[in-house]
Amino acid sequence: MAQGTNKTYKVPIGPVHVGLKEPITAWLDVDGERIKDATIRPGAIHRGIEFMARERNPIQVIYLAERICGICSFAHIVTFTRAVEDAAGIEVPARAQYIRTIVLELERIHSHILWAGVACYTFGYDSAFNLGMILREKVMDVLEALTGNRVNYGTGTIGGVRRDVTPSVEKVIRDMIAFYKNEFGVFYDVVTDDPIAKARMRDVGVLTGEEAVTHCALGPTARGSGLRVDLRWSSPYEAYCDMDVKPVVPQDYMGEVRGDVFDRFLVRVLEVYQSLEIIENALNGLPTGDLMWEPKLTKLLSFLKQADGTGLSSIEAPRGDDTHAIRLTGGEENVTWWKVRAPTYANAVSWPIMFRDNELADSPLIINSIDPCISCMERMVVTDRSSGHEQVVTRSELVERCREKTRRLMGR
Amino acid sequence: MKLERYLDILTKSIWVFHCNSGSCNGCDIEIVASITPRYDIERFGMKLVGSPRHADALLVTGPVTKYMTGRLRRIYAQMPDPKVVIAVGNCAGSGDVFYKSYNLDGPVDNIIPVDVYVHGCPPRPEAIIEGVAKAVLKLEKLKETLAKAGAAK
Amino acid sequence: MSLRRRGYTDEYLDPEEVLSLLKRKFRKTSDDMVLREYRGGAANGGSYRCLWVRVEKQRFLDMVDTLMEIDFPHFQITSGDDIGDAVELNYHFSIFRSVGRGKRLGVTVSVVVPKDDLVMPSLWDRIPGTEYSEREIREMFGVDFDGLPNKGLVFLPEDWDEEIKPWRRDETGPKPEDIRELS
Numbered sequence: 001m002a003q004g005t006n007k008t009y010k011v012p013i014g015p016v017h018v019g020l021k022e023p024i025t026a027w028l029d030v031d032g033e034r035i036k037d038a039t040i041r042p043g044a045i046h047r048g049i050e051f052m053a054r055e056r057n058p059i060q061v062i063y064l065a066e067r068i069c070g071i072c073s074f075a076h077i078v079t080f081t082r083a084v085e086d087a088a089g090i091e092v093p094a095r096a097q098y099i100r101t102i103v104l105e106l107e108r109i110h111s112h113i114l115w116a117g118v119a120c121y122t123f124g125y126d127s128a129f130n131l132g133m134i135l136r137e138k139v140m141d142v143l144e145a146l147t148g149n150r151v152n153y154g155t156g157t158i159g160g161v162r163r164d165v166t167p168s169v170e171k172v173i174r175d176m177i178a179f180y181k182n183e184f185g186v187f188y189d190v191v192t193d194d195p196i197a198k199a200r201m202r203d204v205g206v207l208t209g210e211e212a213v214t215h216c217a218l219g220p221t222a223r224g225s226g227l228r229v230d231l232r233w234s235s236p237y238e239a240y241c242d243m244d245v246k247p248v249v250p251q252d253y254m255g256e257v258r259g260d261v262f263d264r265f266l267v268r269v270l271e272v273y274q275s276l277e278i279i280e281n282a283l284n285g286l287p288t289g290d291l292m293w294e295p296k297l298t299k300l301l302s303f304l305k306q307a308d309g310t311g312l313s314s315i316e317a318p319r320g321d322d323t324h325a326i327r328l329t330g331g332e333e334n335v336t337w338w339k340v341r342a343p344t345y346a347n348a349v350s351w352p353i354m355f356r357d358n359e360l361a362d363s364p365l366i367i368n369s370i371d372p373c374i375s376c377m378e379r380m381v382v383t384d385r386s387s388g389h390e391q392v393v394t395r396s397e398l399v400e401r402c403r404e405k406t407r408r409l410m411g412r
Numbered sequence: 413m414k415l416e417r418y419l420d421i422l423t424k425s426i427w428v429f430h431c432n433s434g435s436c437n438g439c440d441i442e443i444v445a446s447i448t449p450r451y452d453i454e455r456f457g458m459k460l461v462g463s464p465r466h467a468d469a470l471l472v473t474g475p476v477t478k479y480m481t482g483r484l485r486r487i488y489a490q491m492p493d494p495k496v497v498i499a500v501g502n503c504a505g506s507g508d509v510f511y512k513s514y515n516l517d518g519p520v521d522n523i524i525p526v527d528v529y530v531h532g533c534p535p536r537p538e539a540i541i542e543g544v545a546k547a548v549l550k551l552e553k554l555k556e557t558l559a560k561a562g563a564a565k
Numbered sequence: 566m567s568l569r570r571r572g573y574t575d576e577y578l579d580p581e582e583v584l585s586l587l588k589r590k591f592r593k594t595s596d597d598m599v600l601r602e603y604r605g606g607a608a609n610g611g612s613y614r615c616l617w618v619r620v621e622k623q624r625f626l627d628m629v630d631t632l633m634e635i636d637f638p639h640f641q642i643t644s645g646d647d648i649g650d651a652v653e654l655n656y657h658f659s660i661f662r663s664v665g666r667g668k669r670l671g672v673t674v675s676v677v678v679p680k681d682d683l684v685m686p687s688l689w690d691r692i693p694g695t696e697y698s699e700r701e702i703r704e705m706f707g708v709d710f711d712g713l714p715n716k717g718l719v720f721l722p723e724d725w726d727e728e729i730k731p732w733r734r735d736e737t738g739p740k741p742e743d744i745r746e747l748s
Contacts, residue, residue, distance in 0.1 A: 042697075044479045045434045046720040048513035051731055051739075055512065064509050070438025070534065086603070094607040114441070133448035151438040151534050210571045216640050216694030227573065229662045234669035235613035241606030244666070287607045312615065312657060312673065314641065323657065325644040337732075339644035341698075346641075349694050475747060479722040507747030514731055514739045515721070518747055 008036050011360065026351075026367070030360055038355040040348060053338045058084050058158060058304050058328070059297065061335055065324075068340065070151050071114065074107045075317035076324075076340070077156035082237065083324040084158050087311030088304055092238075095289040096160035101239035102173070102282050103146065103155060104315075105275040109180075110139045111318035112268045112275075115371045116187055119265060122364045123200045124403035128190055135183060142176045145169055158300060159293030170283060177276050187269055200406055201262035205354040205366035208259055215350045218343050219320025220271070221370045223249050224264035226257035231316040238315075239282050248274060261369040268371075305333050319343040319371050344370070361405040425457025426548055429467035429491070433484050433520070435474025438534035439501035443471060446537035453541055464490040469547050472520050475503045475510045481517045488524045494554035496527045496547040500540060505529045573663040574636040580614045580670050583635065587618060590631060615671035625676050626686055632672060633691065636660040640688070643698045645706065647734045651679045652706050678708060687712035705732040 008029045025044070029037040049068060053061045065080045066073045078100055085092060092100075117132030140150045146169050147153035155163045165173075190197055207217065212225040222229050230247035232240045248270045250256075250263040257263060294300045308330035314323045320343030327336040347370040354366050432440055446453050447460065461467050464487045476484060488497070497520075502508035504520045520526055527550050530543035578586075584600055597619040604612045620628045632638040638658035645654040656674045678685055687710040688695045699710045700719040707730045710716070718725065730737045 041719075043718070043720050043722060044477060045432075045436075045474070046477060046479070046515050046722075047434060047475065047510050048515045048731065049510075052510065052513055067436045067438070067509055067533075070436045070441055073436075073438070086601075092605075097605060098607070118444075130449055133445065134450060137445075137448075137450050150536070151441065213572050213637055213639075214693050216692065227663060229573070231669070233666055234662050234664070235603075235671075236667055237603070237605050237613075239606060241604070241610050241612070242608065285607070310617075310655075312671065314659075314671070321641070323641045325642070325655065325657065327646065337644070337646045339642060341642035345697060346694060349696055477722070478725075511747045512744055513747075514729075514743050514745075516745060516747060518745065 028355065028360065028363060033359045033361070035355045035358050035360060035363065038352045040351055042348070050338050050340060053335050055334055057301060057333045058335060059301060061338065062156065062158070063154070065340075066152050066154065068342065071111050072107065072317045072319065072322070072342075073152050074103050074156065075315060075322050076342075077153075078104060078238070079313050079315050079317075079322045079324045080326070081156055081158045082313035082315070083311040083326045084304070084328070085311070086313055087309040087326055087328045088158075088307035089309070090159050090293050090303075092160055092293060093290040094287045096291050097238040098282050098286050099161045099163075099165055099291070100156070102165065102279055103143070103153065103161075104238075105279050105282070106139055106143055106146075106173075108275050108318045109272050110136055110143070111371075112272050113139070113187075115268060115368075116265065119261075119365065119368055120190065120197070122368055122402055123197070124406040125190070125197065128187070131186060135180075135187075138176055138179055142169075142172055145172050157292060158304070160291050162291070164291055165283075165286065173279065173283060177280055180272070180276055184272060187272075192266075196406060198262060200365065201260065201265060203258065203260050204358055204362050205261045205369050206259050207350055207354050209257075211350065211353055212259070215353065216346045217320075217350050218346050219316070219318070219371075220264050220267045221320065221347045221350065223247055223267045224257075225259035226251055231314055231321055235314070237313075239285075240278075242285065243278060243281055245274070245278065261365055264369050301333070304328065306330050317343055320347060359405070361402050364402045426468040426544075426551060427461045427466055428458055428469045428471055428544070429461055429464045429487070430471045430473075431484060431487055433472060433474040433480040433504075434477035434516070435501065435503055439473040439503075442534045442537050443473070443500065443540060446540050451537040451541065453544065458544065464488075465492065467491055468495060468551060469544065470495065470497045471500050472497060472504050472524075472526075473500050475507050476517045476520060476523055478515050478517055481523055484520075484523055494551060494558055496551050496554070497524055498528045498530060498543050498547050499526045500530045500543065501535060502531060502533045505531060508533060570633050570637045572637060573639075574661070575664060577661060577664045577668055578635060580616065583670065584616060586635075587616075587628075587631065591618075591620060591624060591628065613667050613669055613671075615673065617673045617675070619675045622676055622678060622685065625674070628674055629688060629691065632658060632660060636662075638672065638692070640692050640695050640698070643695075643702055645702065647706065647732065647738075648677075651677050652683065652708060652733075653677050654685070654702065654708070683707060684709045684711055686710070689713050704730070706730055707733065707737065 008031045011028045011030050025041045027039040028035050049064060053064060062077060065076045068076050113132050113136040117129045120128035144150050147155045147163055155161050207225050209226045212222045212227055226249055228247045228249055232245040233247055248267050250266055307328045310327045312325045314321050322343055323341040325339045329336045430443060445451060470491060499505050499520045507519050510516060528543050528547045530539055532539055580600055584598060588598055599617045601615045602612055638660055639662055641657040643654055643656050645652060654676050659669055659671045661668045661670050685708055687699055689712060697719055699713050702708050703710060703716060704718050704721055729739055731739055
């Protein structure tokens, strides 16, 4: 505790930053080791994507939308194509809807396993990190068999999908589901059995239910605080209209909800099991039919040229609700305006609240707990306020502190 | 060449520093995937370090945004010689789909000199490993030149 | 004094009732308040609805408070465009997020802000989650928000010239020399 006048240190973190692969600058106001406040400065990945879309036609914007983020790229594609289909009045055939759902859920699995691995790495559990990454390779193989690439699939188009689920791909997907049902249990054990992981994650980075509502938190961050929100349930789209998907909240499984990092970890791990069930249901009920509303690109483009209207769509991406709004004007080939709201944009507003009264060593874990996809949103900065003194803490120093705390807790 | 000569030139495995100058994370996730057990670049002793002052090679991803230009130059200046720069991904090589924007300062070779380009959107981990292997060969040559010029090894 | 709700509601109102409530209170024609329906799935079954309304700038806070009485309006994003002598902003909210299957109602409120009076009241004290969005609209369109405490730049770099507003289409927009072709 600082003596004398009550000032805090400002510790800037980033943008070339710990625990994240993305540049974000954060200023943490620190009093000793306790964080009092945090200011976040996004902006390092702002590429002006919405501005660039004004000179491209909707088909070209698909490839721009895919590269907003590499981890949730298909979620952005589906949201974008749904917004254009809303504005232009295009209907998607049923088989394409089911294939979109299957790829969305495969992407959710890969994203959640990646997050679980990185969270374990952040607090020092390297073996869980490596195990998670090997497990993840299975779903990457399946995605490659279905779409042709591990990341940035290019399968979505306006009015449908471009690649089909053939019988050999179906067999590969079913093998993967069986594999995960056997092997993924290790992560479940990490969450519920390991005392060190629990000690590191319990009561760290708390976000209460009321704060989650007023700060508009989304996805697993909001569900981890006990709110029952899930767009696949409250406003079903694509193949979810035929399935009953319930939001996964900690109080149904653990009996209580505290809104900390442990609850968010639990929500994500359980959602992987939920995704496996959804994929199985989708494969069993896959209807026959066309893959696209209009297979010829020139006809599609000329239809879109004379379409006029404003479209809005929201879907449940791995991190929360992804929203796109688009305006098409009749007679113009290019998009008039396009607005993207990725889930991290809304979740990041809750960061300063989660940082309060936690230790500096926990900061990488808290930063990671909302599963930030800064390229979807933008960037962050940390300052330490107690001595009025600015000190730069590098990426490796913070991760080292985080892992050091685990060793302290283990008694070494 | 004799084994002793090799050990003279490259006394340890290279250490790599990663800098994201505005990328969508696809390339960064493939870089993380290449240190995991399936592709395992760590069996060669290469690892990701936390500070540019310890690094021999710099992996850069992303079209450089205006916010990151100054920082990228500073990171390059902080690395000790001899060093190599590897531009990973299409964005770092040429800008990819991000042409014509108000906030981008050009592909990486406008900011710092680049030695190896790895193409792909994103490049597979095998391609990244090949890129790093080519960078190692280049680094060997650089160290040999420095050693001949009488600089400290 | 408006109601300061702090949680999602469990009571559901049919979308047509919400629509007629808003029509009565704001005396609008059916062009300005539209209900859209979205269907999907193999049997074209499940659906949800979205409400698109238009309101004048002076009655905007009334509209948000009316929504607050029905349920806490979850704020998604503000989109908009420069339409000549005004800036049109669309606030996208959604209500009934926690009520039941297929019951979410999206509400989009469109407001036209004339360029000679480019100020809007801030929603920050009612919904703290609007902070980033209002700062973004401020730096991209130049619309000032009355009552927003932190008005700094959020996405543009620190040395950006604040006279240039990237999304405007008139003389304050970026000139061709501000836009770089990378390759």
